[in-house]
């Protein structure tokens with residue numbers, strides 16, 4: 001039972017539903033500035049929203065555990081992976097990307113998969129998606145991409161013209177567009193959805209060796225998707241359909257589970273591989289790099305309070321543990337800056353202190369202190385500068401930064417080259433895997449038909465005939481017949 005009611009500074013108070021008024025008989029009266037309860041209640045209400053995430057605003061979240069199922073000591077020295085059966089608590093937040101926090105969650109969109117593993121060597125964040133690739137490979141395009149999927153600056157409404165103008169102007173995203181307009185663009189349930197790291201990461205070992213990896217998270221329940229018509233119907237009937245589905249299943253004890261796999265690539269293979277493995281628009285084909293299971297994920301507990309547990313959660317690819325390291329994917333490198341920066345803006349500079357973000361291991365980082373909303377002991381009188389001889393800092397292991405086995409910044413990669421602008425120039429290679437996916441859809445009866453229908457209903461909203469021609473041309477480069485069908489079905493919808 002909660003304690004007796006008080007004001008926010010602790011004063012016991014006898015009534016929470018009446019303002020203090022100078023009354024004239026039984027009629028209305030004047031409220032008083034001295035009514036602290038009224039003033040504080042109104043003032044707090046005006047401030048109870050924090051900035052919504054610019055992307056990934058609409059979400060569901062839950063707690064669970066990651067369990068190691070297979071030995072992977074040959075791949076990484078990460079402590080949370082070092083023993084079969086070892087369990088690590090996790091928080092998972094699954095979102096759409098473009099639409100706002102109150103939007104319908106069954107609309108066609110990529111779905112974000114943000115997972116915090118509270119390991120015994122600090123937090124590891126997996127900030128993934130339900131697609132294995134992405135729309136762009138140069139991070140400078142990230143804000144433009146997202147704005148083109150959002151509201152038009154004049155009409156305040158999403159615009160097919162803006163969407164397709166961006167994508168025909170930045171066609172390296174064709175592979176991701178193929179994923180988006182397939183059935184997987186409208187999952188029927190978050191429990192029946194896969195997720196992928198997309199980026200290449202590294203598993204590292206204490207001896208300084210490393211391997212490149214990509215992570216695959218596959219639902220044990222099987223993938224299930226809505227067709228466009230059903231997804232649209234649910235968007236109207238219950239805009240929180242996917243949120244409710246996940247919450248209700250967990251509440252009933254029907255815990256969703258996923259298998260966690262990695263694809264593994266040796267550094268020497270990466271140098272000679274036919275595709276740039278740091279290009280986020282490409283997958284590693286399964287037959288070249290088979291999946292190897294490392295673990296299993298179970299969600300088993302709903303949040304007690306959505307705001308404190310999920311809305312205040314902050315995830316970033318820069319949140320890492322020893323044994324796990326970033327690759328030279330430019331998108332990943334840029335996200336490692338942008339995500340914590342977004343959290344500092346949205347939640348404040350001390351966002352790591354919030355209970356949902358706080359590591360489950362002791363933190364000792366006295367060289368970052370003070371700042372707004374610091375509600376820790378702020379390291380008391382510990383030195384606030386490095387190199388103190390008065391009270392020296394101790395380390396878990398003594399070694400140089402960079403080769404420190406506890407550091408994620410291992411020294412095994414040597415980079416040298418000319419400074420130049422990263423190029424997103426299109427090559428025929430950019431269509432190869434998009435064509436591969438078109439063929440994969442062909443294995444599932446009716447899927448290619450649904451794909452053309454999903455896409456044509458979207459492209460039919462494009463007002464400019466020149467722009468529509470560019471879209472047909474883009475998809476003709478994936479498959480000539482696909483382009484032709486898209487053109488005829490789209491133009492038929494416009495007549």
Ligand code: NDP
Nearest residue numbers: 132179182183184194283284285286287433434436437440
């Ligand atoms: P395979 O021919 O070995 O297998 C195809 C894979 O496609 C499946 O394993 C499945 O991945 C995935 N898939 C099946 N149906 C769909 C769908 N409707 N939408 C999206 N993905 C689907 O694959 P390859 O590795 O040779 O790649 C062929 C194409 O498959 C790629 O161009 C890529 O677009 C797609 N794909 C590849 C992935 C990879 O990492 N190699 C991952 C996902 C898709 P899953 O079991 O993960 O659902």
